[in-house]
Amino acid sequence: MAAAFAAAALIVPGPFVRPSAAVAGPANISILFDLGDGGYDWSHTLLLSPTAVNATWNATLAAATQLGVTIKWNWYACCGVAVSDVGNRNPPAGFVGLYKWDGAQNRWQFTSTGISNLVLSDGDSIALYDAAFDGVTFAGRYPVPSPQNPYPSMQFRGDATNSGTSNSKAPNSVRVLWDHDTGVSEIGSTPSVAYGKVFVNSRNGLFALNESTGQEVWRNRIVHGVSSPSVFDGGLIVGGSDGRVHWVNATSGAERWNVSLLTNPGFSGITSSPKVVFDRVYLGTFNESGGPGEVVSLWASNGTMAWRHAASSIHFSSPAVANGMVYVGLMGTYNRTTGITFDPPFGILALGAAKGDLKWFFPTNGSVAASPLVSGNSVLSSSKNGYVYSVNATSGAEIWRANVGAGISSSAEHGGILFVGGGGFGGAGRVTAVASSTGGILWALVPNGPVQSSISYADGKIVFSTNTANGTVYCLDAATGEVVWEFVPTPAQYILGSPSFADGMLFTPSDNGHLYAIAEASGGPLNITVEQPSRISDAVDARVNITVAASFGAATDVTLLVSFVARNVTPESLSPFRHEGLSYTWKLGTIPFGSSREIRVLVKGLCVPPPLPPGSGPITGCGTTGAVGFISMTSSTRQGVSFPAVIYIFKVENWATTGPAPTPSATLFLAIGIVAALIVAAVALSVAWRKRRGH
Structure with missing residues (x-):
C-alpha cells in the first residue's frame, strides 16, 4: 500500500526484528530530515514507549508533519515501511x-533495521537522507549535518532554491569568538561550514579552519579563487581561478578529481559557486576573452560532464535548481575594450536540469550577477539596472518588477518577504524588504556603503556587509529593518564576501x-537559562530553575557548579555529588543534541531589617530590590579546546513575607538605601564535549 503524508520520514527496508523489551523508556530522540539538495531540518521529540510497535515510525511521521514535509512510502511484509521520497525531491x-x-x-x-522496527534509546539520533545512494552506482553516501555539528552551511545561498536562509540560531549581539588572519587579501568568497570546520576560498588558496578556535587545519594552495565551496559527502566542490572545478577532501584538503571548463581562464577563472543537488553539480563559466560562457552540469562522484549549454558569461551567479x-x-x-562592462544578452536563463535544454530566457536591461531565487512558482532576481524581478518559473513571463536600487547582491527570502541588497561600487547602498508576491516595499535601510555581498536570513534576522573602505557587517531585525548590531572588522577594509550562519x-x-x-x-554547544521569581522571601521557599541545553550540538561530561549566598538552599532535583556549605556540584553526564538538563533548587533569602523612616510605624518585614544573580558558564572539548567564561546576569527583588507590608516610603528607602546580597547564584559550567568530524 502506498501513501503520501504531509510528514517526512526516510527509511531503507531491512530484516524484520522484534523490538527488545529490554529497552527502557521514555526516550528523547533527534531526527534529521535531509532533502539531499542542501535543505534540511531537525526535530527533537519524546518517545513515551520506545518499544511499542511502530514507535519510531509514528514519531517520525509526527515530527515531519510539524515541519510540513511530505513523504512517499510503501509497506513490505518482510521489512515494514520503506520510504521512496521525502519533500517531493524524487531522489535519483x-x-x-x-x-x-x-x-x-x-x-x-x-541501520540494518527498517524504521518501523527500529527501537531507539534516550539520546539517540537518526537521519533520513534523500541523497543516500548514488543514482547510477547506488554507492552509499552520508549526511553532512550531525549531532555534533547540527546546522552546517553547505553551499552558497544555502540550498538548491538559493533561499539564502538557515535553520541555525543567530547571534543577538556581537562577541568575536575568534579572528583568523589568513595572510591573504580580498576574500571574495563565502565561507562554508561543516564537519566542525570552516572552509573559505581565496586567491591564495583554499583554507580549512577549526570551527571552534579558528586555527588552521589545512591549506590547499593549488585550489584558489572567489568561487564558494559546496560541501557534499565528505568533500568540497569548488571552482578555481585556473578554470577548473575541483573536488577536495574536507578532512585533509587532498584532491580527488578536477575537470577543466575554461581553456583560457584569464585572471578570474570560474567565479560561479557550484550548486550540488543529488548526483549533479551545476555552475556557470565566465569567458574573460569576450566569447560565450556556459552553464555546465557535472556528475558529483567523478566530475564527468553531464551536459553543457552555451550562453553569455555567468559571473558570480550561482544556479538555482527546482521543478526539474x-x-x-x-x-x-x-567587453574587452572597457575591461569593466558587459554587453547583452543579459537576464535570467532557464534550462532543463536533466539535459540542459533551453526552457526560456527573460531579458533584463542590465547584467544579472545575483543568484536567482525560487519561491513557489516564481523566480526572483536582482539586476544591475536597479530592478528586482519576479518571473513565472514555468513560462518565464514577468509577474512584477520593483525599482529598489538593486545590484549584484543575491537576495534572501523568508516568510513571504524578499530581502534585496543594492548599490554600486563607490556609491550609496540600500537594503529593501519587498513582499514576494507583489513587489510592494515593506521597509528600507540605508547602510554606510553599497551592499554587494549577499544577504542571509536566520532566526528572525538578516545579515549583510558593505563594500566600502570602512566595511561593516550589519544584523537587522527581519520584520522591522531595525539594526540589531553592527560589526566593523579591523583593520578596516572593503567587504565583498558574504557572511554565513552555522551552528548558532x-x-x-x-x-x-x-x-x-x-x-x-x-x-x-550549550546555552543556559534561569527562571526565578521576581521576589525572594526570607520565610517561604522560592524555586530557581537552571536549564542547560545542548542547542548547538551534543555535549558530554557536563559538570554544573552552583554557589548561593542565601539563608537556606534545598536541592529539589538530581542529588548533587558534592556539597560544601551553600555550594553544590552536579554531574549531568551526557546531554544529547536537542536535549536539556534541569536543576531545581529551593532558596530563602536573608533578612536585613532596614532602619525605620520617621512615622512609618513598626515593620517586621525586610528586604531589598535589585539583588543580582551571576551565572558563569565555561566549556571545553575533549581535544583541549576551551571557551572563555560566559557571564549571565539576572535581577530579583528580595522581600520578607512576615509582618505588615512596608509603606511606599519604606519601599523607596529600601530600594535605594540598602545594599544586601540576598541571593547571588554563581553557576560555573565546565563541559568536555565531542567536536569530531561527522561523516
Whole structure:
C-alpha cells in the first residue's frame, strides 16, 4: 500500500526484528530530515514507549508533519515501511536512507533495521537522507549535518532554491569568538561550514579552519579563487581561478578529481559557486576573452560532464535548481575594450536540469550577477539596472518588477518577504524588504556603503556587509529593518564576501584577509537559562530553575557548579555529588543534541531589617530590590579546546513575607538605601564535549 503524508520520514527496508523489551523508556530522540539538495531540518521529540510497535515510525511521521514535509512510502511484509521520497525531491536512486548516529565512531551508520522496527534509546539520533545512494552506482553516501555539528552551511545561498536562509540560531549581539588572519587579501568568497570546520576560498588558496578556535587545519594552495565551496559527502566542490572545478577532501584538503571548463581562464577563472543537488553539480563559466560562457552540469562522484549549454558569461551567479529546471543569471558578454562592462544578452536563463535544454530566457536591461531565487512558482532576481524581478518559473513571463536600487547582491527570502541588497561600487547602498508576491516595499535601510555581498536570513534576522573602505557587517531585525548590531572588522577594509550562519554562529570574511566567528555566547554547544521569581522571601521557599541545553550540538561530561549566598538552599532535583556549605556540584553526564538538563533548587533569602523612616510605624518585614544573580558558564572539548567564561546576569527583588507590608516610603528607602546580597547564584559550567568530524 502506498501513501503520501504531509510528514517526512526516510527509511531503507531491512530484516524484520522484534523490538527488545529490554529497552527502557521514555526516550528523547533527534531526527534529521535531509532533502539531499542542501535543505534540511531537525526535530527533537519524546518517545513515551520506545518499544511499542511502530514507535519510531509514528514519531517520525509526527515530527515531519510539524515541519510540513511530505513523504512517499510503501509497506513490505518482510521489512515494514520503506520510504521512496521525502519533500517531493524524487531522489535519483528511487529510495532514501536511514541512519543512526554512532557516538563511539562519531559518524552516521546505515541501520540494518527498517524504521518501523527500529527501537531507539534516550539520546539517540537518526537521519533520513534523500541523497543516500548514488543514482547510477547506488554507492552509499552520508549526511553532512550531525549531532555534533547540527546546522552546517553547505553551499552558497544555502540550498538548491538559493533561499539564502538557515535553520541555525543567530547571534543577538556581537562577541568575536575568534579572528583568523589568513595572510591573504580580498576574500571574495563565502565561507562554508561543516564537519566542525570552516572552509573559505581565496586567491591564495583554499583554507580549512577549526570551527571552534579558528586555527588552521589545512591549506590547499593549488585550489584558489572567489568561487564558494559546496560541501557534499565528505568533500568540497569548488571552482578555481585556473578554470577548473575541483573536488577536495574536507578532512585533509587532498584532491580527488578536477575537470577543466575554461581553456583560457584569464585572471578570474570560474567565479560561479557550484550548486550540488543529488548526483549533479551545476555552475556557470565566465569567458574573460569576450566569447560565450556556459552553464555546465557535472556528475558529483567523478566530475564527468553531464551536459553543457552555451550562453553569455555567468559571473558570480550561482544556479538555482527546482521543478526539474536550472535558473541562472547572465552577466552578458565581457567587453574587452572597457575591461569593466558587459554587453547583452543579459537576464535570467532557464534550462532543463536533466539535459540542459533551453526552457526560456527573460531579458533584463542590465547584467544579472545575483543568484536567482525560487519561491513557489516564481523566480526572483536582482539586476544591475536597479530592478528586482519576479518571473513565472514555468513560462518565464514577468509577474512584477520593483525599482529598489538593486545590484549584484543575491537576495534572501523568508516568510513571504524578499530581502534585496543594492548599490554600486563607490556609491550609496540600500537594503529593501519587498513582499514576494507583489513587489510592494515593506521597509528600507540605508547602510554606510553599497551592499554587494549577499544577504542571509536566520532566526528572525538578516545579515549583510558593505563594500566600502570602512566595511561593516550589519544584523537587522527581519520584520522591522531595525539594526540589531553592527560589526566593523579591523583593520578596516572593503567587504565583498558574504557572511554565513552555522551552528548558532556567524562566520564573515573581510578583504583585510581575516575571517571572523561571531557568537553571542562562547559556551560551546550549550546555552543556559534561569527562571526565578521576581521576589525572594526570607520565610517561604522560592524555586530557581537552571536549564542547560545542548542547542548547538551534543555535549558530554557536563559538570554544573552552583554557589548561593542565601539563608537556606534545598536541592529539589538530581542529588548533587558534592556539597560544601551553600555550594553544590552536579554531574549531568551526557546531554544529547536537542536535549536539556534541569536543576531545581529551593532558596530563602536573608533578612536585613532596614532602619525605620520617621512615622512609618513598626515593620517586621525586610528586604531589598535589585539583588543580582551571576551565572558563569565555561566549556571545553575533549581535544583541549576551551571557551572563555560566559557571564549571565539576572535581577530579583528580595522581600520578607512576615509582618505588615512596608509603606511606599519604606519601599523607596529600601530600594535605594540598602545594599544586601540576598541571593547571588554563581553557576560555573565546565563541559568536555565531542567536536569530531561527522561523516
